Amino acid sequence: MNLPYLTPQSLDEFIQSAFKEDIGPGDYSSLSSIPLGTPGKAQLIIKGEGIIAGVELAERIFKTFDPKLEVELLLEDGQPVTFGEIGLRVYGDAVSILSSERLVLNCMQRMSGIATLTNGLTQKILHTKARLMDTRKTTPNFRLMEKWAVAIGGGINHRFALYDMIMLKDNHVDFAGGITQAVKSTQKYLLDHQLNLKMEVETRNLDEVREALAVGGVDCIMLDNMDYATMREAVAIINGACKTEASGGITEETLVDVAECGVDYISMGALTHSVKSMDISLKAF
Template sequence: MKENYLTRENLEAFIQSAFKEDVGEGDHSTLAAIPRGKEGSAQLLIKENGIIAGLELAELIFHSYDKELEVHRLLEDGQEVKSGDIGLTVSGNAASILTTERLVLNCMQRMSGIATKTNKLTQLISHTNAKLLDTRKTTPNFRMLEKWAVAIGGGENHRFALYDMVMLKDNHIDFAGGIESAISATKKYLKENLLDLKIEIETRNLEEVKEVVSLGGVDVIMLDNMDYDMMREAVRIIDGKMLTEASGGITEDTLVDVAECGVDYISVGALTHHVKSMDISLKAY
């Protein structure tokens, strides 16, 4: 777990919150139907080709609920899988397996869908220097796992939240009274509050790009909704003085053309907000 948001404390807090939502006062279906002390085994069946993600999390979920469950991971997160593969096996108290089943599947299905899409898009631009970024367009209270899945799929995480990077977008700039005012106020705020945060600012045309380059003081310039010609010219103007990020409605069909404009990063909100979950099931055997 390399990402700084993936602490054991954060993961455990997520798992306990999810159990509170799903189990509540008790899994009455299992409590009613399954004899006390009944033992059993189940295997995680992959039913679709793609990139698997969430196996490490699945083991944490099983052990968080019942530390006596025996979990054997047969694959690793980030591995390419095909229909029919077995991701892991779990053995022990049958009631524990049944109660944890849905949380494991909900997380793994979505994470694997995100990792698969991320891997596909990353491969499309592998011939360029551009890196694929996620965004904050995530499911509330599920962001940590969605960004983890992007990283597993070969993408890179943008800022995690509002607190770990300054991003001055169009509304910030307009409310602040312009680019110069927004940058100046931000630098003053960071200094006064002893904050060491990177600054990114959105630009919408070449005049704004030139203004930012002239002012300096930022780390990343976002090129928002620019056509290819404008984006290439913006990259030329910036000339490596700041990092560049292309953003705004970028799809699988336009991704390669954007990457070939020479940008450093491409942010794609669809990595997390428009993705099909992988078909995975947990089957007793």
């Protein structure tokens, strides 16, 4: 998986911020009811079917909160799971286990839902060259985990944020006065600021496709909300001169037809914004 932003530092920053939000000055429910030092053990129970994701993150969350906790991983990220399987067991201070529980479950439930959806959709287009991509339609402050889950599910990550790739969408083009103006202005900006970033341009019709090709310097052309016939013609016009991405209102029902138009990538915001979380629980045993 090519996840350059998935670093020990980025994970630690996320975990610390999440603990601050959830625990604040203290987990008073656990601290008030359980004597300090009470030993405990709990296991993660899978209550759904699909692709598990967030196991590696769960271990890091437990160990960040209390380095003395012992975590036994029984499943790996990306592994198919069925109802009743045990994902991991954790041993140690009971208060530490309970204080960490909700963050572990929140992350794993959502990440597993994303990985499951991504994997299911990816399987549908394996007979084509198209690769399924995510978007920036993510949950604020949880983007890293959601994109990690897409990768675990077999999809690929689009740009991470606004700063690591140029994407000239319809509003950029319209405000700039057209595709040619937007691209040339961007090229000058990148040169002036010594930035080495790939550029993608959104097109809405075949005339814009031709213009994006003619201006040059474009790494990928997005084919936005085009019908199948127009999309196939656009792919033929581009003829491998740059990568192609289909986007806009693509659903599970239309995914295969879009992939068979010959595009390189298909982006779906639904991978991260319309996901049913997997049912997972942590229970003492």
